[in-house]
Amino acid sequence: MNPAPLVPAVGEVVEVRPETASGDIKTLRVRLPEEDRFSFRPGQCAMLSVFGVGECMISISSPPTRPEELEFSVKRVGRVTAALHELEPGECIGIRGPYGNGFPVEELRGKGLLVVAGGIGLAPLRSLVNYVVDRREEYGPMRIVYGARTPQDLCFKEEIFRSWPGVPQVEVHLTVDQGDEEWTGPVGLVPSFLEELAPSPEGVVALTCGPPIMIKFVLEALQNLGFDDHQVLTTLELKMQCGIGKCGRCNIGSRYVCVDGPVFSLKELRQMPAEY
Amino acid sequence: MSWALPAVDALAARLLEDRLVDAVLGWARDPDLPWQRYPHRVDEPSRVGELVWDPFCAPGLAKLVFRMTEGGLKLGVLARGCDALGVWRLIHDRRIARENVYLLGLPCPGMADGVRVWEECPEAFDAAGWEDHGSHWVAVPTGIRLPKERFLLDKCLQCQVRWPRQCDEVLAVQGGSWNPFCEDRYRQVRQLEELPLPQRFDFWRGWFERCLRCFACRQVCPACNCESCSLDQFEPNWLEREVGVATQFIFHFTRALHVAGRCVDCGECQRACPVGFPLGALNRKMMKDMEDLFGVREPFVPQESEPLGEFALDDPDEFR
């Protein structure tokens, strides 16, 4: 039996990287002591804590293929996320996990992937993208459609602009709601941008994560493009406290997002009550 | 024959027919639990028969009026003394617009503890109606007499506001007389004040340990009507979620002090509490202080301006 599942391991922050100009999103690189390391799959999360402030659930944004250090990309929205932003290299951080089901990387093998993300929603998918990049030959072509409010708000700039476009059979399509002087790319919301790109559903699985309103319209767009419900995977976000299916907080009907999710197929979603 | 029902029905129907109100809030019989009446809303004149007025209408209605009138609904409210004061609390706190409520005053004979009556005298529920005989409720036509001394709800045993004040209309029904079981509103407060400090501390600590912090007392209270309660805030975190003697002190004293001078003594907090916490004693201590320190004659009656709710440049400021 796992000892005290609510007691986190203590890791060390190795690097803190602001992702956006406003600094509202930062990526923390964290190292765990050898004995506390865990294996995980893309799309899984961990409870991060700042002792004295509290805990919150954050997706692991680094891939399992690079296990020595974990990365978490955190948007500052409240108490704990603010405290996480204050951490500096060398400081302690609490980590427990991994939580959730993650993306079904085995089932996805051999298929084409359509990754659709908005804002901080790229964090869990970034783990998947880098996993696929590291095991390129096992997966089909990968198209990444990513948008943010402004060019400044796009995360993981090094990857989306430089490293990913250079990987064989990987395409990156970026859009912003509002451009600036330097932006020469497309301007527009992710769902309509997606419909313009009109990717074929043939042999492809779509994976999406972002703000609830974006997800809603992306799901509609995918349907219009001919994607079947079982070809679409999305991630859900509900308030969480325990992460282990015990505090009763994150349910949608009889499913707990923390253990049965956060990744659900559109097919599953349609069988769940619309309470999220 | 029955003490009031036809009068209540007729008035409720008239208000709805004349479009003076959009709905009437009162009580209905619970079809599953013979002893229970729950708050009930009637929107059409033809349905006023669903309303009931008998000795088992325990729930206070004032707090419900708050949410119900938020969208501008005009509401007729069957109001006993406690309900009327509660509604006025919300009016003076600018939570309810005066013109959105029509208060139908019901002089109250005191309400019975339904479960207790059910356990000791289930035949009482065969009554077609009730009469108020001062010390007893009497069932019509069965003639069953329920002694109030035995069956009054705690909140009603301690009530001194049976007469509905400041209502738009008061029904001419039995009830509303002086409550002989509450000669002195401050009896328990005086008893506690006389206890030596350590014993007084133990008294409250015992209760703090029993309190579940379920917030029923706050949620039901018409004076607890803040949009965001300080006790729920995380930043700053006035009240830790951890439940211990210290945090329970903070919880109960914060609430008592926040309703000091505004508590209408409706007793709803006491009624709602599942473990019998003597919230009345706490609130009445504040009330007594309002009388002693500020000379307020009836501290439980909401006023346009109140000593703890106003700022005066010539305040003597003697607490400094």
Place this chain on the structure above:
Amino acid sequence: MKLVRGSDMLRWLRRCGEGRRWVVPAKEDRHWLFAERDGPVVFPPDYRNATVGPKGWLLPRSEPILYYRWTGGRVSVTPAQGWRPQVIYGVRPCDLKAIALLDSIMASEPWPETQYLTRRAHTVLVGMACTAASSCCFCTSMGVHPAESYAADLMIYPLQGEEYGVAAFSEVGREWLAQLEGEEADAAFSPAVPALSLPMPTSLEDLPGWLERRFDDPGWQRLAWRCLSCGLCAYLCPTCYCYGISDVDRGGAGRRVRWWDACTLPDFSRMAGGHDPRPTTTERVRQRIMHKLAYHPARQGEILCTGCGRCIEYCPMGIHLPAALRLLGGDGR
């Protein structure tokens, strides 16, 4: 079953439970609750069940999960050891069934709750079959029987006058019972008959489906508009287990605690930024009732209500399961 006189039974129990904390039903003021006492007690005839059941002695109102201390930029973390060997005595079958349900929830994979399970493993449960029901009991409607042992190690059956029957249902129970002098016999026990029964619209097995089909029924609103958004029903409920977690900081050191929470409270599911999937009492009351009667059965195969009647008796606004079933059935106001 062994037959024994009351006074001998108490002496035997006290001897077996030596060194353990005794948690027993105690009447304080007018309310029964489970409190720590120095040993088992005789039940007065008016004891039916306690307002506040024994749940808090297994899943406390609040408890530390861990302690932390910062020194020179490093933090050290110590898991809390929150258990003492205890006997919980006089537990009614509805609450015993509820404990069995809590056990299955807390033991569920992939993350069993060791803190609860450890405390539970150090607890001996002495159950007491019911001879009289209180006005809101409806256990039999929920398939719970007033003489069944469920999670109990030992069960006591009040027989005639001073006479009791005692039976064992676990290893510890049998060990204890072996030390009781008394004749082995079969005694007829006549259990209480609950006064209330739920107006069941369908069989217990079909109830989850019946409710799920009524997720969007206007009956929820007609029931829940008068809900006050308190936590009373969940806190008194022997099977409600939801909790929250927060840190209590005392300048550089402190503890992480968990505390009872309730899906009926307004900020239970409100997220950073303000989005709340259950923003009004309608969704919240629906959640509470659906979790009991539909979601948990779908998840773990059992109804999460044992018919103890507390939520019926104590909800200050008269919201309860019978009313819910009636309103959803389209029958009633």
